[in-house]
Amino acid sequence: MTVLPPGRQFALTWGIPHDFGGLTAAMLQRSRMFDRRGGAPVHVLTCDDREDSADIADELARRRALSDGVRLTNLWDWVRDNDLDGRRVREADGFAPLSSSAAEERTAGVLRRRVRTGADGAVLQIDHLRADGTLAASDRRDVPRASGRVRRVVVTCDHTGSPRAAWNGVRELYRAWLDRLTGGERSFLLVDSKAMARFAADYRRPHVVVVHVVHGSHLTDDGTAIRPSRAEVFARLGAFDAVVFCTDRQVRDVRRHAGRLPLLAAVAHPVAIPPGVDVAAPRRGAVVLSRLAGIKRVEDAIDAVRLARREQPTLELDVYGDGPSRARLEARAGGDPSIRFRGFDPAATESLARASVLLMTSRSEAFSMVVAEAMASGCLPIAYDVPYGPRELIDDGGTGWLVPPGDVAALADTLARATALDDVALSRMRRAAIARARLYSAEAILERWARTLTRAARRQGLRRRTWRFREVLRRRLRVR
Numbered sequence: 001m002t003v004l005p006p007g008r009q010f011a012l013t014w015g016i017p018h019d020f021g022g023l024t025a026a027m028l029q030r031s032r033m034f035d036r037r038g039g040a041p042v043h044v045l046t047c048d049d050r051e052d053s054a055d056i057a058d059e060l061a062r063r064r065a066l067s068d069g070v071r072l073t074n075l076w077d078w079v080r081d082n083d084l085d086g087r088r089v090r091e092a093d094g095f096a097p098l099s100s101s102a103a104e105e106r107t108a109g110v111l112r113r114r115v116r117t118g119a120d121g122a123v124l125q126i127d128h129l130r131a132d133g134t135l136a137a138s139d140r141r142d143v144p145r146a147s148g149r150v151r152r153v154v155v156t157c158d159h160t161g162s163p164r165a166a167w168n169g170v171r172e173l174y175r176a177w178l179d180r181l182t183g184g185e186r187s188f189l190l191v192d193s194k195a196m197a198r199f200a201a202d203y204r205r206p207h208v209v210v211v212h213v214v215h216g217s218h219l220t221d222d223g224t225a226i227r228p229s230r231a232e233v234f235a236r237l238g239a240f241d242a243v244v245f246c247t248d249r250q251v252r253d254v255r256r257h258a259g260r261l262p263l264l265a266a267v268a269h270p271v272a273i274p275p276g277v278d279v280a281a282p283r284r285g286a287v288v289l290s291r292l293a294g295i296k297r298v299e300d301a302i303d304a305v306r307l308a309r310r311e312q313p314t315l316e317l318d319v320y321g322d323g324p325s326r327a328r329l330e331a332r333a334g335g336d337p338s339i340r341f342r343g344f345d346p347a348a349t350e351s352l353a354r355a356s357v358l359l360m361t362s363r364s365e366a367f368s369m370v371v372a373e374a375m376a377s378g379c380l381p382i383a384y385d386v387p388y389g390p391r392e393l394i395d396d397g398g399t400g401w402l403v404p405p406g407d408v409a410a411l412a413d414t415l416a417r418a419t420a421l422d423d424v425a426l427s428r429m430r431r432a433a434i435a436r437a438r439l440y441s442a443e444a445i446l447e448r449w450a451r452t453l454t455r456a457a458r459r460q461g462l463r464r465r466t467w468r469f470r471e472v473l474r475r476r477l478r479v480r
Contacts, residue, residue, distance in 0.1 A: 002037065002038055002443065002446045002447050002450050003038070003039070003450065004034065004038045004039075004040045004446075004449065004450050004453060005188075005450065005453050005454045005457055006186060007185070007186035007187055007188050007209070007457070008043070008182065008185055008186070008187040008188070009031075009034055009040045009041065009042045009043070009187075009188050009190070010042070010043050010044075010045055010178075010181070010182070010187060010188065010189045010190065011027055011030075011031055011042055011043070011044045011045065011190045011192060012045045012047075012178075012189055012190070012191045012192065012193075012196050012200065013027055013044070013045070013046055013191075013192040013193040013196060014046065014047055014048055014193040014195045014196055015046045015047070015048025015051050015074075016046060016048075016051070016056045016059075016060070016072070018052075018055060018056065018059055019322060019344045020059075021291060021321075022215065022291070022369075023192055023193065023215040023216075024192075025065075025369075026192075026215060026269050026367075026369065027044070027190075027192045027213075027215075028044070028060075028065045028066070028070070029269065029270065030190075030269070030270075030449075031044060031066075031067075031070045032065075032066070032067040032070055033270055033442050033445070033446055034446075034449070035067045035068070035069035035070050036067050036069075037442055037443070037446050038446055038449075038450070040069075041069035041070065041071075042069065042070045042071075043071055043073065043181070044070060044071065044072045044073070045073055045074075045075070045178075045181070046072065046073070046074045046075065047074070047075045047076075047170075047174065047196065048074065049075075049076055049113075049126055049128075049139065050105070050113070050126075051074050051076070051077075052107050053074055053077055053107060054107045054108040055107070055108075056072075057072075060072070062346065063346045075173070075174070075177055076128045076136075076137065078177065079128065079136050079137050079156055079177075080128065080129075080130045080131075080136040080137075082180075083156075083158070083164065083165075084156060084165060084173075084176050084177065084180060085165060085176070086156065086164075086165030086166055086167050086172070086173075086176060087165065087166055087167070087168075088165075088166070089155055089163040089164070089165065089166045090166070092143075093143060093153045093155060093166050094140055094143035094144065094153060095138060095140075095153075095155050095163050095166075096138075096140070097127055097135050097138055097161075098114040098115075098116055098125060098127045098138075099114075100114075102114040102115060102116055102127075103115045103116070103117070110131055111129055111133065112128065112129055113126055113127065113128055113129065114126070114127040114129065115127075118142075123141065124140070124141050124142045125138065125139065125140045125141065125142070126138075126139045127139075130159075134157070134159065134160060134161035135157045135161040136156065136157055136161075137154060137155065137156045137157065138154070138155045138157070139152070139154045139170065140152065140153055140154075140155075151168070151169070152168075152169045152170060153166055153167070153168060153169070154166065154167045154169070154170055154172075154173050155167075156173075171199050171202075174199055174203075175203060178203065178205075178208070179205065182205070182207060182208055184207055185207060186207050186209075187207060187208045187209070188208075188209045188211065188453055188456075188457075189203070189208050189209065189210045189211065190211050190213055191210065191211065191212045191213065191240075192213050192215060194229060194230060194233060197212045197233045198232055198233055200212065200240070201233060201236045201239040201240065202239070206464055209241045209242075209453070209456050209457050209460045210240050210241050210460075211240060211241060211242045211243070211244060211452075211453070211456055212233070212237075212240045212242075212243045212244070213243075213244045214243060214244065214245050214246075214250075214366065215246075215366050216364065216365075216366045217250070217364035217365065217366060217386075217387050217388055218230045218234060218250070218253075218254060219253075219364065219387060221363050221364065223387065226257065234254075234257065234258070237254070237258045237261075237262040237264075238258070238261040238262045240262065240263075241263065241456040241457070241459050241460040241463070242262075242263040242264075242265055242452060242453075242455065242456035242459065243262055243263065243264050243265070244264075244265050244266070244267050244452060245264065245265070245266055245267075245366070245388075246266065246267070246268050246269065246366045246367030246388065246389065247266055247268065247366075247367060247388045247389060247392045248266045248392075249387070249388055249391070249392060250266070250366070250387065250388045251264045251265065251266045253387070263455060263456060263459050265448075265452040265455070266448075267445060267448045267449055267452055268367055268372075268440050268445060268448075269367050269369050269372070269440070269445070270440055270441065270442040270444075270445040270446070271369075271372045271373065271375075271376050271437045271438075271440040271441070272376065272442070273376045273434060273437060273438060273441075274353060274376065274377055277353065277376075277377060277378045277430075277434060278378075279378050279426075279427045279430035279431050279434070280423070280427050282423070283354060283355060283356040283379075283426075284314075284316065284354075284355075284356055285315065285316040285317065285318065285355055285356060286301075286305060286315065286316070286317045286318075286355060286356065286357045286358070286359050286382075286415065287317070287318045287319075287320065287351050287352065287355035287357070287358055287359070287379070288301050288317065288318070288319045288320065288321070288358070288359050288360075288361075289320045289321060289348050289349065289351070289352075289358070289370045289374075290319075290320075290321045290360075290361075290362070290370070291321050291322070291323045292319075292321050292322055292323035292324070292325045292326045292329055293323045293324055293325055294324075294325060295362060295363045295364070296323075296325075296361065296362050296363075297361040297362065297363060297384075297406070298319065298321075298325065298329055298361060299325075299328075299329060299332055300361040300384075300406070300408050300411060301317065301319075301359040301361050301411075302317065302319075302329060302332055302333055302339060303332075303408050303412070304359065304408050304411040304412040304415055305317040305338075305339060305359075305412075305415065306336070306339075307408070307409070307412035308412045308413075308415040308416040308419065309338070310416075311416040311420070312415075312416050312419045312420065315338070315415070315416075315419055316338045316339070316340070317338065317339045317340070317359075318340050318342055318351060318355070319339070319340065319341045319342060320342045320343070320344075320345055320348035320351060321343075321344060321348070322343050322344040326341065329341070349373050349377070352373060352374050352376075352377035352378075352379040353377045353378070353379070355379050356379065356380065356418070356419065356426070357379065357380050357381070357382055357415065357418050357419070358370065358371065358374040358379050358380070358381045358382065358383075359381075359382055359383075359411070359415070360381055360382070360383035360384065360390065361383075361384050361411070362384065362386060363386060363405070364386050364387060364388075365386060365387070365388060365389040365390065366388055366389060367388065367389045367392075368383065368388075368389030368390050368393065371383055371389060371390055371393050371394065371400070372393055372437055372440060373437075374400075374433075375393065375394075375399060375400065375433035375434065375436055375437040376433075376434060376437035376438075377434075378430035378431075378433060378434055379430075379433075380399070380400045380401070380418060380426070380429055380430065380433060381393075381394060381399075381400035381401070381433075382400060382401045382403060382411065382414050382415055382418060383400065383401070383402060383403065384402075384403055384404070384405040384406070384411075385402040385403060385404060385405060386405050390402060393436065395432070395436065398429065398432055399429060399432045399433040399436045400429075400433060401414045401418065
């Protein structure tokens with residue numbers, strides 16, 4: 001068994017969507033791997049202030065997303081049951097609990113929140129309630145200042161609903177919560193979401209190693225600049241003890257931007273090889289497994305299938321997934337009976353054992369887990385050659401095909417040629433694809449995590465000596 005460096009393991013993300021995939025699925029997969037294969041239980045922490053905990057628990061159980069040693073805690077649920085020390089509540093903190101006339105949100109029939117919004121729909125206050133109706137915390141975002149501006153104050157309450165402690169903004173509450181959970185013990189905090197990375201870049205504790213895990217491309221669609229949503233964090237990569245990407249190519253690209261200071265590492269996602277994959281059995285049709293959103297360009301897959309059917313008239317397409325673009329995509333398919341929208345299905349990956357090819361048309365990826373899973377099942381991927389992932393996984397013409405991004409005609413031509421290949425050639429490519437996927441076994445990926453976390457801990461130990469000096473210097477520079 002691969003041994004992870006000693007210390008408690010935490011994963012920090014904003015929330016768990018009901019129809020989770022992508023980042024959340026990868027984070028949970030890593031956590032299960034740490035627990036089952038690395039012998040390190042993982043505490044997954046979320047901070048979503050509108051999370052439906054009962055619904056999420058049901059979905060996680062249905063999808064068997066947690067192992068015995070992986071547990072999930074939401075900040076606001078924790079605050080309902082625990083006291084946390086903060087500063088004294090003052091009159092200027094604007095503590096004003098919402099009445100029953102405010103908008104209410106329930107979980108499993110139990111009142112959990114009261115919400116106040118502004119004329120523009122922006123949330124101005126959320127009161128978090130306990131099951132007995134008492135107030136657990138009031139998060140107000142429009143507390144007036146003497147200057148006329150507003151500030152955010154969070155007030156937590158005792159078991160009677162009386163104010164007990166206050167924090168100047170939610171990030172102060174995050175820090176106090178993490179301090180309590182880590183309890184001064186050696187801990188590793190793996191930060192998966194962009195939203196929480198903004199906070200975690202400033203979270204420095206002598207006993208906590210902070211690692212940011214980047215799950216997507218940092219580049220704009222044209223590849224010329226850093227995405228605005230990542231600019232703040234990427235300007236401060238050196239604040240983390242390590243930053244982990246899925247591919248060596250992305251590490252090299254980020255290194256050119258970030259310089260030599262940050263510790264950057266490449267650790268891919270583990271890929272499970274289904275037992276008994278039959279590479280010789282006849283397969284039919286193409287499949288798409290994707291969230292139906294603009295960035296995924298599923299319309300290109302639909303158009304390519306319709307073009308390819310001019311040469312392969314029996315070609316069919318199954319689309320698994322849901323999202324804001326579904327109605328538009330269904331309209332684009334025009335009721336074509338050979339293009340079927342299957343909706344969100346947690347068991348969608350089972351279709352990869354039946355389909356001949358996978359179509360991947362995203363604008364960007366981090367690793368393209370669906371491509372790796374397709375190869376593991378002997379389903380040959382036809383993917384746009386976008387950063388990052390497809391080129392690292394696919395040997396063009398050997399384990400699948402790479403197509404220029406956005407070139408629907410080339411996608412259709414490649415699909416038609418793939419469909420026309422004889423059984424011998426397809427079986428050979430399917431075997432090669434499975435062999436390629438085996439390079440990403442859980443054992444190999446866990447070993448890379450162990451090395452990366454060991455390096456991060458060593459770097460954090462060296463950096464502790466300079467923190468005090470750097471913080472003093474930074475404050476002085478800000479004053480000037």
